[in-house]
Amino acid sequence: MLLENIKRLTQEVEAYAIENKEQLETFRNTYVSRKGQIAALFDEMKTVAPEQRKQVGQELNQLKNLAQQKMDGAQETLEQNATPDALSGLDFTLPPVPNALGTRHPLARVREQIIRIFERIGFNVSEGPEMEDDWHNFSALNFPENHPARDMQDTFFLSKNPDMLLRTHTSSVQVRVMEHQKPPIRTLSPGRVFRNEAISARAHCVFHQVEGLFVDRGVSFKDLKDTLYYFVKELFGPDTQIRFRPSFFPFTEPSAEIDITCLICKGEGCNICKQSGWVEIGGSGMVDPQVLENCGIDSKEFSGFAFGMGIERITMLKYQIKDLRLFTENDARFLRQFEAI
Known part of the structure; x- marks a missing residue:
């Protein structure tokens, strides 16, 4: 069975x-x-x-x-x-969907462009600490003890050590370079700086600067002007005009503000340039002999010039951005505008 x-x-x-x-x-x-x-x-x-x-x-x-x-x-x-x-339902002849890649931040792009321009005329890049001491940030640069920039309204001091602070400019890097390097010196110091300011469309407590320094025998104000003329033409275009206005900085003498023709109105006058046709991009001047002596350089033998500019200000002018806060809000809609640059 x-x-x-x-x-x-x-x-x-x-x-x-x-x-x-x-x-x-x-x-x-x-x-x-x-x-x-x-x-x-x-x-x-x-x-x-x-x-x-x-x-x-x-x-x-x-x-x-x-x-x-x-x-x-x-x-x-x-x-x-x-x-x-x-x-069977797929069409293999269709083009692939591209990956959603990110884009470089406009500040990083402009910073790189500035560095490349100055590297072509012999400047190298130097960096330093963001937490700085009083000597490198103020005293070596001829800031007297009662100078307004030392006040808490402008500077972030570190409470555990009153002699330490968040650097207010990258000039402190130039001091360190002059202390450890003998002339000739031709250096560019880009970096982040901090100032105790209210955040608005035109100001921020954290921003970026790039400062240049050239120290050698026989350096003159003409060398400073020729260097900045070259830089402005390379970055903003050959039709951009530049002018120097007398000013005062503790670490340079003589000193001058740097203006260029407004890129928005092309010098005709608008709200951005306050109808003047000019916008300021930075400050400059001949290095004060006392600053050279403070850093161990013989001011009778050597002279030099220095300049400083805000990278945010330059980026705003170059791309016609009207609100400084856009750089730090990390809004993808804003950043995507620079994908093709």
């Missing part, structure tokens, strides 16, 4: 058609699973006479292997045939 059931199931397994996943699952439940018909036949082996168990066992194992092989083969065939169906 058991041999007849084995032969019957063998015929059923051989004739069973598996064309989809549903039929495969039905086949597995009916024949191969632990509760299937083949497993039930194994449970009946205990009723078989001992002299027939070997023959019946062999037949039953052959049936089990047949069913397992058929199920495995059908499963592999269905998986292979499923791949074209899953991709």
Whole structure:
């Protein structure tokens, strides 16, 4: 009786058609699973006479292997045939979707442009600490003890050490260079600076400066003017005009403010330039002899010039940006405007 059931199931397994996943699952439940018909036949082996168990066992194992092989083969065939169906709706001739890459910050772009311009005329880049001491930030640069810039309204002093502060300009880097390097010195000092100011569309407590220094024998104010003329023409274009206005800085004498023609109105007058046609981009002057002496350089043998500019101010002029706060808000809509630059 058991041999007849084995032969019957063998015929059923051989004739069973598996064309989809549903039929495969039905086949597995009916024949191969632990509760299937083949497993039930194994449970009946205990009723078989001992002299027939070997023959019946062999037949039953052959049936089990047949069913397992058929199920495995059908499963592999269905998986292979499923791949074209899953991709049949795709158009491989369409162009790929580009990755959403970021863009460089406009301040970083302008900073790099400024550095490249000055590197072409022999300036190298020097950097220094953002937490500075009083000597390098003030005293060595001829700031007297009662100077307004030392007041808490302008400077962030570190409470644990009253002699330490967050640098208010990158001139402190120039002091460090002059202390450790003998002339000739031709260096550019870009970096972040801090001042205790209210944040508005035209001011911020954290911003970026780039300052230049040239010290050698026979350096004159003409060298300063020629250097800045070259820089302005390279960065803003050959039609940009530049002018110098007398001013005062503790560390330079004589000193001058640097103005260029307004890039928005092209010198005709607008709200940005206050109808003057000119906008200020920085300050400059000949290095005060006392500053050279403070840094260990003989002022009778050497002279030099220095200049400083705000990178935010230059970037605002170059790209006609009217709100300084946009640089630090990290608004993706603002930053995407510079993807093609």
